Amino acid sequence: MTTPGTTPGKREDSAPAKVHRGMRPAGELPGPGGRSVTSRVLSVLDAFSGERRRMSLSDISRRTAMPLTTAYRLVSELVAWGALERDRDGRYQIGLRLWEVAALAPRGPGLREAAMPFLEDLYEATHQHVQLAVLDGADVVVLERISGRGSVGVRGRVGGRLPAHATGVGLVLLAYAPPEAQERYLAGPLVALTERTVADPGRLRAVLAGVRRDGYAISDRQVQLDAVSVAAPVRDAAEGVVAALSVVVRAGDPQPGVLVPPVVAAARGVSRRLSSRA
Incomplete structure (x- = not known):
């Protein structure tokens, strides 16, 4: 699973083979x-x-x-x-x-490398689950996670997937996704992982607008009834949102509002580091 480096290059030593209508590329013959x-x-x-x-x-x-x-x-x-x-x-x-x-995927090790110092600082400040994720289709993929012994048990794993609308990182990534991608997602179906999951398109649209207004997301017991996550966007040099990071805590301890400033600060730190590498 997850976190970027260099992308595989195209071969430049030969011209691409022409593929005519009705023909299949090599390796695509039907079995x-x-x-x-x-x-x-x-x-x-x-x-x-x-x-x-x-x-x-x-x-x-x-x-x-x-x-x-x-x-x-x-x-x-x-x-x-x-x-x-x-x-x-x-x-x-x-x-x-x-x-x-x-490991050659641009949203893998390179992004993880840029984020790790800030994820570690955030973990030391909270001693809770700290994670970095990207959007892939309708899912969020966790690229990295740091966990404490006493942290609440969480669904998913590094490299694992969860529906975007139920997670803090997913709400952030959906909120800043292109409008057409948002509409495709809102067209559903939207699965309810718990009784608190926002699975109504109208309500979810309002939630995403709130994330864009506030600059962070709080997913309150939407993935599991004993966990809350606070997430913020990570931006590249062009100010595009390329990832999100979050803290996942046991519901009620601590209160989500307390976690917003350190989560937002960590996300901004990763964004600055990505921008400096551009």
């Missing part, structure tokens, strides 16, 4: 059932999750709805490349090579 080779490979990787970190070949075949022989061929190629690894029990897990490629 049995009309699915492309690429979609089948991606479905193998997508079968893994935080709850399913290791799977047998039969598990992968079942979860991808592919014949065992097809799954075996694709899995073997992924193992040879390093995208998957095989453990002592013969089960498969995500390989280190995939992490190396993911």
